[in-house]
Amino acid sequence: MAVVTPITPRTGRNVEAVLIAVAVALAIGAWAMVGLAVDGRLPAGMVGYGGGFGLLVLCLHLMLRWRAPYADPTLLPMATAINGIGLVVIHRLDRAEERSFGESLASRQIVWTALGIAAAIVVVLLLRDHRVLSRYTYVAMVAGLLLLLLPLFPIIGKNINGARIWIGLGPLSFQPGEIAKITLTIFFAGYLVTARDSLSLVGRKILFIQFPRGRDLGPILVAWLASLGVLVFERDLGTSLLFFGLFVALLYVATERTSWVILGLGLFSGGAFTAWTLFGHVQARVDAWLHPLDPVIYNRPFGNSQQLVQGLYGMASGGLLGTGLGEGRPDIVPYAESDFIVASIGEELGLTGLFALLLLYGLIVERGMRTAIGVRDGFGKLLAGGLSFSMALQCFVVAGGVTRVIPLTGLTMPFLAYGGSSLVSNWMIIGLLLRISDSARRPPAEPAPAPPSSDDLTTDMPAATDDGDGHDGDGDGVSPSEDQTVVVRP
Amino acid sequence: MNGPLRRLAGVVAVLFASLLASTTWVQFVDADSLDEQPTNSRTLYKEFGRERGPLLVGNSTPIAESVPVDDQYKYLRRYPGNQAYSHITGFYSIVFGPTGMERAAGDLLSGTSDQLFYRRIGDLLTGEEPKGASVELTIDPKAQSAAWKALGDRRGAVVALDPRTGAVIAMVSKPAYDPNALASHDRAEVIAARKKLLADPTRPLEDRAIASRLYPPGSVFKLVTAAAALSDGRWNPQSVLPGPAELDLPQTTVTLPNYSGGSCGVGDKVTLTDALRISCNTAFGYLGLQLGPGALAEQAQKFGFGQKLRIPLEATASTFPANANQPSTAQAAIGQYDVRVTPLQVAMVSAGIANGGVVMRPNLVKTVRSGQDLKVIDSPEPERLSEAVSSEVAAQLRSMMLEVVRNGTGTRAQIPGVEVAGKSGTAQQGEAGPPHAWFTAFAPADDPQVAVAAVIEDGGGLGDEASGGRLAAPVVQKVIRAVLDK
Numbered sequence: 010m011a012v013v014t015p016i017t018p019r020t021g022r023n024v025e026a027v028l029i030a031v032a033v034a035l036a037i038g039a040w041a042m043v044g045l046a047v048d049g050r051l052p053a054g055m056v057g058y059g060g061g062f063g064l065l066v067l068c069l070h071l072m073l074r075w076r077a078p079y080a081d082p083t084l085l086p087m088a089t090a091i092n093g094i095g096l097v098v099i100h101r102l103d104r105a106e107e108r109s110f111g112e113s114l115a116s117r118q119i120v121w122t123a124l125g126i127a128a129a130i131v132v133v134l135l136l137r138d139h140r141v142l143s144r145y146t147y148v149a150m151v152a153g154l155l156l157l158l159l160p161l162f163p164i165i166g167k168n169i170n171g172a173r174i175w176i177g178l179g180p181l182s183f184q185p186g187e188i189a190k191i192t193l194t195i196f197f198a199g200y201l202v203t204a205r206d207s208l209s210l211v212g213r214k215i216l217f218i219q220f221p222r223g224r225d226l227g228p229i230l231v232a233w234l235a236s237l238g239v240l241v242f243e244r245d246l247g248t249s250l251l252f253f254g255l256f257v258a259l260l261y262v263a264t265e266r267t268s269w270v271i272l273g274l275g276l277f278s279g280g281a282f283t284a285w286t287l288f289g290h291v292q293a294r295v296d297a298w299l300h301p302l303d304p305v306i307y308n309r310p311f312g313n314s315q316q317l318v319q320g321l322y323g324m325a326s327g328g329l330l331g332t333g334l335g336e337g338r339p340d341i342v343p344y345a346e347s348d349f350i351v352a353s354i355g356e357e358l359g360l361t362g363l364f365a366l367l368l369l370y371g372l373i374v375e376r377g378m379r380t381a382i383g384v385r386d387g388f389g390k391l392l393a394g395g396l397s398f399s400m401a402l403q404c405f406v407v408a409g410g411v412t413r414v415i416p417l418t419g420l421t422m423p424f425l426a427y428g429g430s431s432l433v434s435n436w437m438i439i440g441l442l443l444r445i446s447d448s449a450r451r452p453p454a455e456p457a458p459a460p461p462s463s464d465d466l467t468t469d470m471p472a473a474t475d476d477g478d479g480h481d482g483d484g485d486g487v488s489p490s491e492d493q494t495v496v497v498r499p
Numbered sequence: 500m501n502g503p504l505r506r507l508a509g510v511v512a513v514l515f516a517s518l519l520a521s522t523t524w525v526q527f528v529d530a531d532s533l534d535e536q537p538t539n540s541r542t543l544y545k546e547f548g549r550e551r552g553p554l555l556v557g558n559s560t561p562i563a564e565s566v567p568v569d570d571q572y573k574y575l576r577r578y579p580g581n582q583a584y585s586h587i588t589g590f591y592s593i594v595f596g597p598t599g600m601e602r603a604a605g606d607l608l609s610g611t612s613d614q615l616f617y618r619r620i621g622d623l624l625t626g627e628e629p630k631g632a633s634v635e636l637t638i639d640p641k642a643q644s645a646a647w648k649a650l651g652d653r654r655g656a657v658v659a660l661d662p663r664t665g666a667v668i669a670m671v672s673k674p675a676y677d678p679n680a681l682a683s684h685d686r687a688e689v690i691a692a693r694k695k696l697l698a699d700p701t702r703p704l705e706d707r708a709i710a711s712r713l714y715p716p717g718s719v720f721k722l723v724t725a726a727a728a729l730s731d732g733r734w735n736p737q738s739v740l741p742g743p744a745e746l747d748l749p750q751t752t753v754t755l756p757n758y759s760g761g762s763c764g765v766g767d768k769v770t771l772t773d774a775l776r777i778s779c780n781t782a783f784g785y786l787g788l789q790l791g792p793g794a795l796a797e798q799a800q801k802f803g804f805g806q807k808l809r810i811p812l813e814a815t816a817s818t819f820p821a822n823a824n825q826p827s828t829a830q831a832a833i834g835q836y837d838v839r840v841t842p843l844q845v846a847m848v849s850a851g852i853a854n855g856g857v858v859m860r861p862n863l864v865k866t867v868r869s870g871q872d873l874k875v876i877d878s879p880e881p882e883r884l885s886e887a888v889s890s891e892v893a894a895q896l897r898s899m900m901l902e903v904v905r906n907g908t909g910t911r912a913q914i915p916g917v918e919v920a921g922k923s924g925t926a927q928q929g930e931a932g933p934p935h936a937w938f939t940a941f942a943p944a945d946d947p948q949v950a951v952a953a954v955i956e957d958g959g960g961l962g963d964e965a966s967g968g969r970l971a972a973p974v975v976q977k978v979i980r981a982v983l984d985k
Binding site: 261412 | 500501502503504505507508510511512514515517518519521522523524525526527529530531533534536538539540541542544545
């Protein structure tokens, strides 16, 4: 059994402030390096832009002090660091391509960064308790599906580089799938927290593993078909993989049944194999993944491996320590600022820089997981776990595609890659994780002045009792019916 | 739900661990092989983007240097030595890669050599822009220019060595080319220039001095035959040999005639010294028959035949025919049949004799200095290649070669006040064209400072009148004078 150790609650807000200063300084320092390398002098406006960026993050920090004082103090600084480095690398590629201020991608990315942080601020401000979201489970589902389907509509849907995942509104284009990631996670969490009992019911036993009853297979089949639909109609391997992986992971967390994972992997393999046999573009991706240096595959007009291979060359030329910001040639790789920003960083900051970056992502995700473990309600667990895992999966799909762990797909690296929809949605995810972590880390309320209720049983459970619990740990303390209850805090 | 969440966190850890592994693979383990892919333009950009070290001769006169330019390659390679040094420097092409010393010393010039490892670490720490090392060559610009001028418009090559160290003092091959045209950053221009050079029937890209084409040596090979005979013990410089106008070759109806058509001496007899002095074919053919192919091949090998040398330019190995039969051996003994040499090899024969029988390994690199502080990183020590003959035999050969220049076929190599020891050669090509004119010599005979070999292809325009003593001896003489400042 768990040993309950009393922990003096610490908000960590001061630590957060220091870490934010470090993160902003990192970005400004990186920018200075680009200026010195490209122009031989410090960039003009370094203090202005750097200060502005710092100020934006400071707003979110102050909002946390006000509205979510117990929020995890590491999430915001880490996201800030990655976003800052991303801005600098995009600016550096602007310089290499000699884009004017008007066409510069970095200036647009700054606007998106501001919008993203503003979105996180709004999330923290307006969402006083994450459990409110579980009321909108089915609204979230409809919104998510609609967002996913939007690019398929005529006129607003846009086909860019073979994938139909964009919508265009005048000069702006947007990837609604990025926002759908959040709404669908809310839906998955809300749905699974109510359905977990029926889904984890005993079914048939095959080879020591309990498999669910046939009629409970409905949801996973729907998710599978929807993912295949995304793959077939939008030609988006990455998004398809992301949603299905997310759903299976949450299904497993909710039901604690390994059989769902086996079923999910089986369906995934079947779907992947079918897609590979049926679709030329999938085959082309797989060929380019397996034999990128083959001259035939490298040189063919469609589905060639040039982008992948040039990315690998860039990373190889970076070696252990990198060429230094502004000293390499990341601009040789097509889409170096979006799909291949990982290769750009590998080239200029080296394996060392890339390790640091991947560890930052890993830490964000694991802090998110820690939040999921610490939070007391099932919906919060699933939501935090789902949002974190989706970020992990996205990093893996992108960086794994660039470094040939898996075939290349078209997702963006969170906070880093050029693209407004991705930036805004990831900042919203950080906002949600901050909010959930606040309730996870908030110390139990002082002896309640309010009349005792069954809620106290859950809210009074210390956040730090997660050590040593078995398969059916403290999650059992939260029954589906309780999850529906909205706790109003003093 | 915490159990599965923990396991999910474990899955996340595995996903990120696989990314750390894959990035390590790409950026560290597989990086070198990716760098070498033919479709990788970065390696080239990187090499060009770094300030490449210069190639220097004499008192730090650059014959190849990098100048900053405002294009994607950042530095342009220039060759102030122009054509005279083209076969030494080679060229550094964005299309075809480096050749010549640009290639042979490429690691040092670009600063990527392992010899520069600690300095690179230093650069890394100080943040200094990495710079290639500068490579100083052993070439003496005066000798090089003398050789270049002496050859004139004739096709051929000159190699001058310091017999004591093996240092290459001059190395010229003609016709030459302008390396600047091939180092241009305009791809189309480079491709057109190279195409034109490749189509040129005189083959200007070939380095006749050390590689790519081998010549029959003709009578300069008699030095090797004489060395074998003197080392054998059956003969000394005064030994009397048969020297008829024609030598009957066994097993055939063919005869081996003298160049002049006449007999080599009174009563068809001639001493070994005189046979070398007047280049008596029949006497040396006789020696070849007596020594046999094995002894000749062995002697040739001791002078460096059969060895592919890196000076560090790659020198083609000179060859002595394996398994020559008796008549062929007689022809081989006078440098005909299938004996094939580079001018470098012929210079090595002279240098070996000059250096008391010890052949030093030829070498072009004098010192390598770091790009930053000009500190000496490497200066190769002279190295023995082989002992070709004993010092006694070397002394005998030297006296015999002195006679060649004093009053034999090499009188045109005489220099007032300097004793020159030499040997001429006129290599018949039969139907293929007029003979190649050869001369090799070293001087001063009592304290040798330079050994030279020169070849002028296809009679140098004189047709069948051409001879080594007439055409090539003056070239050698001019180079020696330039080296000795006489």
